[in-house]
Amino acid sequence: MATRILAFDTTTELCSVAMMIDHSIYDHKIVAPRSHSENILPMINQLLIEVGVTLQSLDCIVFNRGPGSFSGIRIGISVAQGLALGADLPLVEVSALEVLAQGAWRIFSAKQVISTIDARMGELYWACYHRISDDSCWIRSDNESIIRPEIIIKKLIYSSFQKLQGNWALVGTGWNNYPMLKCIRVPGVISLKKSIMSPEAQDMLPLGICSWKNKIFIHPNQAKPVYLRNVVAVKPDDILVL
Structure with missing residues (x-):
């Protein structure tokens, strides 16, 4: 059936x-x-x-x-x-954040994703996900949270993503709606934010x-x-x- x-x-x-x-x-x-x-x-x-x-x-x-x-x-x-x-x-x-990660997997086969959604009021919804294999489910690397753009900058640049190994894809409206995040460049981070917005x-x-x-x-x-x-x-x- x-x-x-x-x-x-x-x-x-x-x-x-x-x-x-x-x-x-x-x-x-x-x-x-x-x-x-x-x-x-x-x-x-x-x-x-x-x-x-x-x-x-x-x-x-x-x-x-x-x-x-x-x-x-x-x-x-x-x-x-x-x-x-x-x-x-x-x-x-x-x-919603995990659905964004699934979109990155469907289109780009991305196995490590940082999802954001613009929460307005100068904040973003944020979560990190990874999957081990093609047929596995997503594993959340941290709690879903609400966060300000400047804190994300600190997490990505100043902490150098010490706990997140390998390439990570950025998806969701949060990345594209804030000037300080729009042009962010971090080694190992691939911007897919214009391809997967919602x-x-x-x-x-x-x-x-x-x-x-x-x-x-x-x-x-x-x-x-x-x-x-x-x-x-x-x-x-x-x-x-x-």
């Missing part, structure tokens, strides 16, 4: 949906700032029709728990909960199927967002002028 998994992402300006039927992947994506709530359900419905399956026939739904846009995360979790409850399906959660649903599928096969899934009522920041109001002094 074919494995059937649906994934979708609304955590950044990119709105994307994808489905895996056995080993075949189908996906749609659009850049839709501030309109995910209007687009995500029609996109999911369109993909189900195109692939010719029903929601009830799926094995599970993969959702992005964040970090990312506060409203985008909430929209994604609400949709995931509603669909899963209605179709009696389990949910699998993935990290998490995509198609890259959630390998992560989700790994968890699903290992029976790592949750009930819809257990789905929770990961914001990394508790403060949601932007103060004038916190705005970084680019």
